[in-house]
Amino acid sequence: MIKGRRTGWIAAFLGLCCLVGGLGGAPPSAAAQGPVRIAVLVPEGPGDPFWARTLDFMNAAAADLGVALEQHFADGDREAMRALAERILTRETPPDYLVFPASERVGPYVLDVAERHGVYALLINAGLSDDQRDLTGGPRVNYTRWLGQITPDDLLGGYLLGRNMFRYAHGRGITAPTGKIQLIGLTHSAADESALDRIAGLELSADEFYLADIEYLGLAHGSKARAQQVIQRGYESYPGTTLYWSTDDMQALGMIEALSTRTRRVPGVDAIVGGFYWSPWALQAVLDNQIGFLMGGHFMIGGAAVVMLYDHANGVDFAPIGKEQRFGFGMLHAGNIKQVAPLVWRRDWSWVDFRSFSRALNPERGDYAFSASGFLQARKK
Incomplete structure (x- = not known):
């Protein structure tokens, strides 16, 4: 039996099928004095294919937007991920933002540490399970520093x-x-x-x-x-x-x-x-x-997260358009594989115009509508 919360997404997104507030909303004061500082907590090691591509894309977005990005690897160890979160968030100069997936059920623990130490958090790729959401109440409810999340529209x-x-x-x-x-x-x-x-x-x-x-x-x-x-x-x-x-x-x-x-x-x-x-x-x-x-193409979520946090740090919160963003997959087939495959293999995303997605830099922009096809079409002029 399909749960109602899953089927409800189709009506909202069917029109896009052709396309391959609160205390938590205030930006960090440090961001106005220098580059936005984002730490990425990776559940796997540096050699993981998916996360390697995710970080490639995040680094390209950070370079385009002038963001300082640091990355930390848990090497597939749940306890290491918890310890890394503690170390990052309790150091003398913590980052402005922590980005991580709620894999291995570590989400509430990391959100709790971030809340206690005043660091904003954004979940990517993997959100909280239903039982964990019942306890946390969703972004900016029990954890005001949990800004939101962006996950694939599975x-x-x-x-x-x-x-x-x-x-x-x-x-x-x-x-x-x-x-x-x-x-x-x-x-x-x-x-x-x-x-x-x-x-x-x-x-x-x-x-x-x-x-x-x-x-x-x-x-x-x-x-x-x-x-x-x-x-x-x-x-x-x-x-x-x-x-x-x-x-x-x-x-x-x-x-x-x-x-x-x-x-x-x-x-x-x-x-x-x-x-x-x-x-x-x-x-x-x-x-x-x-x-x-x-x-x-959902490794591109990392780049979308950088854009969202850059905007938040520059006074343009994403809460009004949705604290929980969905990322659209791209579809490869015989008709487009020869064009897309070389881009993914090369892993050089410096040609993507990440600045065009920023609502802080483009006040006329409405919803982000992040998707793999959207990024692939956003070439710098």
Whole structure:
């Protein structure tokens, strides 16, 4: 059953589908005397592919806006993340802002430390779980220094991925013998909020398309090998399945291998694979016509966070347009992969005009409407 809070996002964002107050609101006085100082608390190590790209994008935004950015790595250790937060926030000269994801359930702890030491906090990528939100009351309620958050619009992403796969298969007659469009899906988690939202979006797209059937949703824990096993079993039960949908990239690659070696289906011909994350290996699979649709670009959320905090420090709070911002995924496919892949591989984002997104620098600008496609189109003149 899809929860109401998830389905409510679709109505608000459906019009954008074509596009690939309180004590907490006052800016820090130090920001007016020098560069805005932002510390980023990274849950993984420096070699993590997703966070490496996130920091690349944040650094480019910081350079464009004259922000001082520092980064700290927890190397996948929950206790290290808590200790890092304590060290950053209690030092003699703390940053103006702390940016971090609420992964490993550390969110309330870090927000509590930030509140006690008067440092503003912004969550990115991963927000609080439902039970944690019940305790915190949301941004600027129990924690006035928690300014807000910006997270991927996973519900809309799952919906768009499913909708495009169903429409593509229907348009090319890639269907089961019955004429139905059968889909097998894989998720990396049965409890993670982002995974649940992506699945809810998929279910919405299937409900919308009258020929669509989700035959099976399996759990592969983000494992390529596990994905191969689940897909083989799923195909044996539903051999008419032509669509293979995944919540991440490694599972999608496992789907490709299982289809290529253990079934009679050929990815890109009579089997359509879709997934999330613009990892180098997933980008290559799109170039090789093995993944048909790939959602991603949410590493750019880091750049959006820099813009939001730059504006806040310069007296333009984002609370009036939404303390909780959603970031729109970009979709890669055969029609645009050759243009986008080189940009992601090169990892040089100095050409992006981050200043054009700032509401402090562009008073006429309304909502941010942050998205991967928006950043990719924002070239400096």
